[in-house]
Amino acid sequence: MKVLIINGSPNKNGSTNAALQEVAKTLGECGVESELVHIGKGPFYGCTACGACDKTPRCVFKDDCVNSLIEKMENADGLIVGSPVHFASATGPIVCVLDRMFRAGQCYAHKPAAAIGVARRAGSMATMDELNKYFSIKQMPLVSSTYWNIAYAASAKDIPSDLEGMQTMRNLARNMAWMLKCIEAAKEKGIEPPEAETGARTNIISQ
Secondary structure, eight states, rough: OOEEEEEOSSSTTSSSHHEEEEEOOOOOHTTTTEEEEESSSOOOOOOOOOOGGGGGSOOOOOSSSHHHHHHHHHHEEEEEEEEETTBOOHHHHHHHHHHHHHHHHOOOOOOEEEEEEEESOOOOOHHHHHHHHHHHHOOOOOOOSSSSEEOOOSGGGGGGOOHHHHHHHHHHHHHHHHHHHHHHHHHTTTTOOOOOOOOOOOOOOOO
16 A cells, blocks of 8 residues: 655755655554655646646646656555645646646546645645645545644744644644545455536526
8 A cells, every 4th residue: 555645845854854754654653654745846837728638637737747757656545635825725837737637647546635734824634625625626535634734833943842743744644544544445345436416517597
């Protein structure tokens, strides 16, 4: 079992990374492998709705990390995305990455996922809610913790001082590991995920 962890911060070793490292460490203690990927500083393209990914599960833009992340996700069993708060929401780069990653990739259904927001003061809940929307539209079970998946820090060195935040990260990792093991046990018993209905598409237009 493997979890892909994406750091959506422009700073590789900032407070978001510190929180995600706590998650990765705890996953390892639970016997679950993880890979932490930093998206970098870009530049990043937003989705242009070109439709090219309808023919192949890859984005037409090939000079950033999006297609690499799709490939990693194809081989992962779960996903965790962390972002610092920029102007009371997730960073622009992680939104660009996830817009294209989730539009092009076809490897998400029934894989557990969690979002993490890291803030100095405000905006962590909006950030977490924004990221969770990617998961819920792709049939990904959301993994919770003993508090909302948030941590508070102005810099990486402050992260250990948020005792409840770090406790939340560890409990999130344990819940992710437990859910992955439950899914694996279900597969061994022949319990397959449900097959989704398709075809209906309703546009809300006044007549």
